[in-house]
Amino acid sequence: MDFDDTPAEAAFRAGVRAWLEAHAEPKRHARDFVGDGLPPDERLAAARAWQARKAAAGYAAVTWPRELGGLGGTAVQQLIVRQEESRFRSSFGIFEIGLGMCLPTLMAYGSEAHKARRIRPGLYGEEIWCQMFSEPAAGSDVAGVLTRARPNGHHWVINGQKVWTTGAQFSDFGLLLARTDPTVPKHAGLTMFFVDMKSPGIEVRPIRQMDGDSEFNEVFFTDVRVPDDQRLGAVGAGWKVALTTLMHERLSVGAEIGLLNFDALWAVVKAAGRLDEPLAGEHLADAWVAEEGLRLHHCRSLTALSRGGTPGPEQSIAKLVKATLAQRMATFALQLRGEVGQVGDADPTSDAYVVERTWTRAAAMRIAGGTDEILRNIIAERVLGLPEEARLDKGVPFNEVPR
Ligand SMILES: Cc1cc2nc3c(=O)[nH]c(=O)nc-3n(C[C@H](O)[C@H](O)[C@H](O)COP(=O)(O)OP(=O)(O)OC[C@H]3O[C@@H](n4cnc5c(N)ncnc54)[C@H](O)[C@@H]3O)c2cc1C
Structure with missing residues (x-):
């Protein structure tokens, strides 16, 4: 395992960081996106403007060839951009499905005419x-x-x-x-x-x-x-x-989803004056251990990527752990805040807001891109090599499958 950037990656990271510091605002909390708090149309316009700025700098699709508006860079460089951008206010994810999944599919299977018409507007946030x-x-x-x-x-x-x-x-x-x-x-x-x-x-x-x-x-x-x-x-x-x-969806698994993390949980427990409670200690320790495990898992994926590999089915582990952990942490933090936790915190810059948003979203994260059970099946069959689950419709004409 190699945990550090190579000298070339470190130089690339420094360039990305300098560009972000010059062009973006730092995040105030985990779920802080450009245009937050504006009416939907203006929020979307702000997201488009950020996307266009990023595309013009070549950071919107690092791995795409230069002639298609990318940097012709590596998957590791793409991850570096994602990691660095996650500390700044960026768009709320509206372009991710296009850039991460649909346009790469169009590139692989579309006609030259369609590629010429659709790719640039997608990259610059003009088309969703x-x-x-x-x-x-x-x-x-x-x-x-x-x-x-x-x-x-x-x-x-x-x-x-x-x-x-x-x-x-x-x-x-x-x-x-x-x-x-x-x-x-x-x-x-x-x-x-x-x-x-x-x-x-x-x-x-x-x-x-x-x-x-x-x-x-x-x-x-x-x-x-x-x-x-x-x-x-x-x-x-x-x-x-x-x-x-779906392979491209798997590549986007590491994307920043703005869920509750250890630091925010710590802040909430501290603000509630409950750091001494054994239950708080247990949840904080669980969160820290899981986050550290995820960080190391991520380093392993990065090492594989830098050696020319692609993320495999073991990526399912990261989403499974991340989404269930976020839900557990948010539930505990909400309970800690007592009745106030159920009312809703109006201040979108607070850690409590991140707790609420995580709690209302975590269930969806356990479903989107593969449910917990499906991820466990993938891990069992394709990582651990356990026997396949029974597939009763295998080889049967679709219109003869009972439903
Ligand atoms: C926030 C969000 C965004 C989404 N965005 C998109 C999108 O943009 N485009 C899109 O096409 N889809 C999207 N989805 C859909 C997502 O891919 C599906 O919800 C997901 O694949 C699960 O399918 P389902 O909801 O039909 O549940 P089902 O497949 O009906 O599953 C129901 C339950 O049965 C369990 N189950 C099913 N099969 C098995 C099995 N073989 N073994 C064990 N348990 C099993 C599941 O784990 C689950 O608990 C999104 C979902 C969410 C939550």
Whole structure:
């Protein structure tokens, strides 16, 4: 394991830090983004402005080739930018799905004409993308999607429903996984498209969350026409394309999600005058040990990346630990604050605000990008080499699977 930057990485980090210090404001707390507190339109405009500034400096997509607006850099450099940026007020994550998943998929499977039109606006925050994989009956088992795409001349006609679609209400384009052939086993009958979210027949319905936000949506498709040249990959090869998208999702796992950390928990316990309590000590010790474990795990991934590897299924460990830890810490901190903890803290610069936001969001983090149980299955099967769970629909035509 190599914990330190190489001299070249240290120089790169110094350059990133100097640029951030000159162009961004330091974060006041873990969940402090540009435009916070402004009405939604202005908040989005502030996020776009930050994205454009970052893109112009080459820091928006470090690993992309220079001709596509990146720096042609390494995955380690990308992580360095992410680590350094996490100490500053940046955008609230609205571009991550586009830059982290959809545009890399377009780069791998899109036509040259589409790449030329879509990549730069995505990079500069002018166009927003969403990922439309999950459906009411297909989440963990995403290969079970029911949304249907039927050919019609040079177009496809889409009918069905997606759910959980983060950012769809702001999106200009979306990746769509649809079923084109239900008579073959589930993975073989899928095709990937990208769609213009303003197409007639698309209805986006935001879902209101318990914290008041609406980050994700239901998306309904009624006879939506998608040109065949917006198909990504061959007809029936959608699963392979989806794996490209999901591999990029795994690469974004280390992203800063602004959850409660040890320092904030310490501050809350101290402010409540409860540092001497055995239970507080136990929670603080657990948090410290888990965070240190995550840091070392992260160092191991960085070492693998710097040797040319890619993060493997063991990345599932980081999300599993991070999300469950955050939920446990937030629950304890909320209880510590007694009745006040339930009322809600109006001051968005306080640690108590981070506690509340973490508590209302942590459950979602345990689901998004793979539920705890699915991550445990991945760890069991692909890290520990334990026997595979039974898959009863293996090899069975999709339309013959009981549901
Ligand atoms: C904040 C957030 C943002 C999201 N954004 C997007 C997005 O932008 N685009 C998108 O396409 N999707 C998105 N999702 C959807 C996400 O990918 C799914 O919610 C997730 O994959 C789980 O699917 P599900 O909700 O259908 O639950 P289900 O798959 O129905 O699971 C229900 C329960 O059964 C358990 N379970 C299921 N299968 C197994 C198994 N084989 N073994 C053991 N237990 C099992 C699960 O762990 C869970 O507890 C988002 C979700 C969240 C929470």
